[in-house]
Amino acid sequence: MNGKSIDRIKVGDAAEFSKTVTETDIYLYAGITGDLNPAHINEAYAKNTFFKTRIAHGMFTAGFISNLLGMQLPGPGTIYLKQSLSFLAPVRFGDTVTARAEVVEVMAEKNRVRLKTTCTNQDGTVVLDGEALVSPPKAKP
Numbered sequence: 373m374n375g376k377s378i379d380r381i382k383v384g385d386a387a388e389f390s391k392t393v394t395e396t397d398i399y400l401y402a403g404i405t406g407d408l409n410p411a412h413i414n415e416a417y418a419k420n421t422f423f424k425t426r427i428a429h430g431m432f433t434a435g436f437i438s439n440l441l442g443m444q445l446p447g448p449g450t451i452y453l454k455q456s457l458s459f460l461a462p463v464r465f466g467d468t469v470t471a472r473a474e475v476v477e478v479m480a481e482k483n484r485v486r487l488k489t490t491c492t493n494q495d496g497t498v499v500l501d502g503e504a505l506v507s508p509p510k511a512k513p
Contacts, residue, residue, distance in 0.1 A: 373447075373448045374447070374448055374449050374509050374512060375444075375445075375446040375447020375448045375449050375450050375508060375509050376445065376446040376447055376508055376509075377446075377508055377509055377510060377511035377512075378478065378480050378483050378485070378508050378511075379480070379511060380511075381445075381446060381475055381478055381485055381508060382475065382478065383475050383476060383477065383478060384474065384475060385445060385474070385475040386445070386472060386473065386474040386475070387440050387444035387445035387472070387473050388440070388470055388471065388472045389436055389439050389440050389443075389444070389470070389471045390468055390469065390470040390471075391436065391468070391469055392466065392467070392468045392469075393428050393432075393463055393464070393465055393466065393467050393468075393469060394465065394466075395465050397428075397432070398412055398413065398426070398428055398429070398432065398465065399413060401428075401429055401432045402429070405429070405431070407429055407431075409429075411423070411426065411427060412426055412427065412428065412429055413426065414426070423462050423464075425464060425465075426464075426465060427462040427463060427464055428462075428463040428464070428465070428467075430457070430459040430500070432463075433459075433463050433469060433471075433491050433499060433500050434455070434457055434491075434500060434502075436469060436471035436491055437455065437471050437473060437489045437491070437500075437502070437504065438452065439471065440471055440472075440473040440489075441473060441487070441504060441506055444473075445473055445475070445487070446485060446506060446508035446509065447508075447509070448509070449508070449509025449510075450506050450507065450508050450509060451506060451507040452504070452506055453484070453505045453506055453507055454504065454505040455489070455502060455503070455504045455505075456502045456503045456504075457500060457501075457502040458500065458501045458502060459499070459500055460497075460498055460499055460500065460501055461493070461497050461498070461499040462499070463491075463493065463499050467493045467494060467499075468493065468494040469491050469492070469493055469499065470491065470492050470493075471489070471490070471491045472489070472490050472491075472492070473487045473488070473489050473504065474487060474488045475487050476488050476503075483507050483508065483510070484505060484506070484507055485505070485506050485507075485508055486503065486504070486505050487503065487504045487505075487506065488502075488503055489501070489502045489503060489504050490502070
């Protein structure tokens with residue numbers, strides 16, 4: 373399975389992925405990464421924070437962008453080179469997050485693609501905004 377090569381990608385191409393965030397997702401992510409910040413895993417602690425409840429790790433949400441780039445656009449074989457991220461709003465347990473990546477520049481001579489990346493919750497609030505730079509897979513002969 374191979375993703376889209378540079379000659380098959382154009383400005384405006386886009387992909388989306390949606391997922392409802394569960395408590396299990398956050399506990400698994402915390403265990404895998406070792407980020408056991410109580411703002412994410414301890415409700416009693418989180419009640420006294422700015423958000424008044426536990427929230428998902430920002431990088432957990434950013435992982436949805438990785439799904440898009442590695443599985444859809446450009447897809448399998450893509451090398452992730454760079455990502456800028458701005459975390460704009462919290463993601464709470466039960467939120468449905470839709471990640472979107474849209475091609476904003478194709479640099480064929482360097483085999484690079486620049487994409488606008490966003491994550492939005494079920495209410496339409498942008499929770500993450502950024503930009504990615506990737507190297508798509510080479511065309512099969």
